Amino acid sequence: MSHLENVSVDDSESVDQTVTPEVEVTNSxxxxxxxxxxxxxxxxxxxxxQQTVPSENVNIDDSGSVNQAATPEVKEGRANKGKQQxxxxxxxxxxxxxxxxxxxxxxxxxxxxxxxxxxxxxxxxxxxxxxxxxxxxxxxxxxxxxxxxxxxxxxxxxxxxxxxxxxxxxxxxxAFAVEQIDIAIKALEGEIVDFDNQLAKIGNVDFGFESKYLEKALGGYNTIQKQLCLLNAFASRVNTLRKELIKTEMRIRQKNKFFQRLSKAGDQVFPRRKDLIKEVSEKFEKDVTHFIKKYFSDNSVNEPLHFLREEIKSLQGIAK
Structure with missing residues (x-):
């Protein structure tokens, strides 16, 4: 006769062992x-x-932040805590x-x-x-x-x-996956806090085009673009970790803690990135508007055509 293996269990759990009296038991x-x-x-x-789930649908809002409140499993888990679904x-x-x-x-x-x-x-x-x-x-x-x-x-x-x-x-x-995710999130959190030092490690941005008109303004674009490069890297890591977390099996409580940490990290990345994108877009729009007024005022061309052609190509390239 085979016997059941011993399995460690929580001492706080209890199970009703009542056996129906009408049933005749013939076991030894x-x-x-x-x-x-x-x-x-x-x-x-x-x-x-049941405390371990294979996946969890977590939404990301338009800014890219993890929206924990929108998770249906989390809502249902909190509302029906202790109930078997x-x-x-x-x-x-x-x-x-x-x-x-x-x-x-x-x-x-x-x-x-x-x-x-x-x-x-x-x-x-x-x-x-x-x-x-x-x-x-x-x-x-x-x-x-x-x-x-x-x-x-x-x-x-x-x-x-x-x-x-x-x-x-x-x-x-x-357990190994949880450990690796924890290490990755800690590294991301540390680099976000150490933003200025991380930014200093990034070299000047190569825009790939030279513009005489924007020559003096490129320093400002370079400063903004360096920050965007770093924030884009952070944003990519937040999204990658989120996807990895969704497909990794672990206890709901542990998974929720990780999502909360990623949400907090995203709050320090996505809004800042959005503001910088808006800033650089408005700055470039003003520069292009000034360029048009300077060289194409009163329906006349104030510079040689080949110069303007190259400048327009450069502006288009930088815009990309």
Whole structure:
């Protein structure tokens, strides 16, 4: 007879172990003890698994900032804290399983489903697995032929071991990803705070075009453009980390903390970048307007055509 593995659980969790008195239990005392112990572990594992989400839809507003308040999962999680969310797919399976006439048929159906949840591509459906596994423990308490019970229990135990092994692997991968994301966010936060020193490391901007008309003004454009280059790099890192965070599995609380940190970092980057873009656009618009008035006033051309042609090309290039 296979036995369930020991799994560490939160001591604060408790599970109702009441058994319906009308049901006659034919298990041996040792096996019955294992089933009862397994019921407690299954319920707690199911609760712990629901705290981990594979993804989270997080919106970004027009400025590029992470909009945590717009996250539907976060809103729902806060409103229904402690409540188990319904799952149409799982509920549909449980309804079909309950239509089976005997406990052994229900168990076989449940075990097959448990195997499917583990063998699917991508992340196993652990929530479905633990919920059905808990139902199996109740079914094992019902009357059925001993040989069939033994075979089904063996399959059930092997699947339970495999699920724990897979979850341990995924938890290790998730922990590593969380650590890497934390390191990346810390580095970004530090560089944003150290903005002036980071800016000093950037060389002068090569606009790729020479304009005699803007020659004296290029210093001002260079100052603004250097800041924009640095802010653009920060903005790109915020968005990249946000995407990485969305697809990384971790506990909701930890994920929310990361989103809040990214939102705070974005608040220091996106509004400032927006203001600088507006500033440089208005500055360039004024310079172009002055250029037109200076060289094309009163429907006359005040400079050689080849000079004006080159200046216009330069202004167009710089504008890009």
């Amino acid at each position: 005392s040792e096996e019955n003890s294992e089933i009862n112990e397994g019921a407690e572990k299954s319920s707690i594992e199911n609760q712990e698994e 319904s799952d149409p797919e799982l509920e549909a399976f449980l309804v079909e399983m309950d239509k089976k006439s005997t406990p052994e048929e229900k168990l076989q159906n449940a075990i097959d489903y448990m195997q499917e949840t583990l063998s699917q591509s991508g992340t196993p459906q652990f929530r479905h697995f633990w919920e059905v596994r808990k139902r199996c423990l109740d079914l094992f308490k019902e009357n059925m032929p001993a040989p069939i019970r033994s075979v089904l229990w063996e399959k059930y135990s092997e699947l339970s071991k495999e699920a724990r092994r897979l979850k341990e692997i995924l938890d290790e991968q998730s």
